[in-house]
Amino acid sequence: MAGIQGFKIKNYRTLKNITLGKLWNTQKVDPLTPMTAVIGKNGVGKSTLFDAFGFLSDCLKSGVEEACDARGRGGFEKIRSQGQEGAIEFEIYYKEDSKARPITYELAIDLDSEKRPYVQRERLRQRRKGQKTGWPFSFLMLNNGEGIAWKGEEEGKQVKEDTGDFDLFNLIEKIKKDEDREESKETEVVELNDKRKLGIATLGALKQHPRISLFRQFVENWYLSYFTPDAARSLPLAGPQKRLNIHGDNLGNVVQFMEREHSKKFKSVLNKISKKIPGIEKISTEKSPDGRLLLKFNERGFQDPFYVQQMSDGTLKIFAYLLLLEDPTPPPFLCIEEPENGLYHKLLETLAQEFREHATGYRGRSQVFVTTHQPYFVDALEPKEVWVLEKGQDGFSQIKRASEDPLIQNLVNQGLPLGSLWYSDYLDRS
DSSP: OOEEEEEEEEEETTEEEEEEEOOTTOTTSOOOOSEEEEEOOTTSSHHHHHHHHHHHHHHHHHOHHHHHHGGGOOOHHHHBOTTOOSOEEEEEEEESSTTSOOEEEEEEEEEOTTSOEEEEEEEEEEOOTTOOSSOOEEEEEEETTEEEEEOSSSOOSOOOOSSSOOOHHHHHHHHHTTSOHHHHTTEEEEEOSOTTSOHHHHHTTSTTOHHHHHHHHHHHTOEEEOOOHHHHTSOOBSOOOSSOOSSOTTHHHHHHHHHHHOHHHHHHHHHHHHHHSTTEEEEEEEEOTTSBEEEEEEETTOSSOEEGGGSOHHHHHHHHHHHHHTOSSOOSEEEEEOTTTTSOHHHHHHHHHHHHHHHHSTTOOOEEEEEEOOHHHHTTSOGGGEEEEEEOTTSSEEEEEGGGSHHHHHHHHTTOOHHHHHHTTSSOOO
């Protein structure tokens, strides 16, 4: 299972400079866990952290300028940290599977001379086989839309990198002149037509760049949940669909798909639902005369079904999340903001356990990243899975892992629930 080992964000709203987990140059730090939760008070930046992943996903799909304006972000100047003049920067350290060598992706976005957002720098790098220290090999290097890409599964002849930087202009000229034929066979000079598009979006579509393609697919398949019960109550046109979309307005279509293609998995979801929400016996679909899809809930004791428009927010949310976890081809990364909203408090610990089982069970299916402010949800988690987000004296966000506090770890080892410790202000002692 592909997973993020660590990531770093600079100059994105209140996230002026935060790091979670391990990076290529901090190998002694523990990586992110398959199940990760970020907690904190209102206004500390949890929604911003969630949106940072959405921003990266939007950059890949539609370009950096559109991403800056999408989802009410308000443009580059609104999302760059207040008072800062540098680029917005991201660094992702991830592994394609447990045996793969980690890959680092670096991205910097700034304004051009016309005050338009563009990709200032983009880089993918990976250490060679057997290499445990030193600078990783850069197999994609782009500055202002121009640079070098190495072809194939493995890198060609190493270009000497005595520092973390590189003389891109001289390197391009060298390859153009074909001064080193062995190296030139493995490289190509890249010049993008549009500097507002990510290089991985273009090169990741080409067969000769499989490593770039794998990373593009990884980000492309992230699932960020903007689920709202009102959207789930809409009446979509009939037609089975494989995956729940980010708003959940195709919930009925996914039920239709699961009924037809994965009936056993769907029955498993219904069994879980009936245990967690007493009274529900059956969930099915019905096609209306005008081709719309109706989602029906049969409850114990009632002969006639209730339709999705009549169901509670909590019932729809727990059903949607369990259905998402039963996806036959699950996304590699699930990011969910405040899943507790509208749910009965005794369901929260169960939901947290379902998320963890999905992430850490046999051949873990997806890495799960959650933001929450609900102690009952945190009670089901371990200190290494929980990060505490706070506001610093300068107004920008700071983050720390709960397990880094020896007192917290000792109290949990003695049997005290982590959520209760948070409720009692043990996690907000700074």
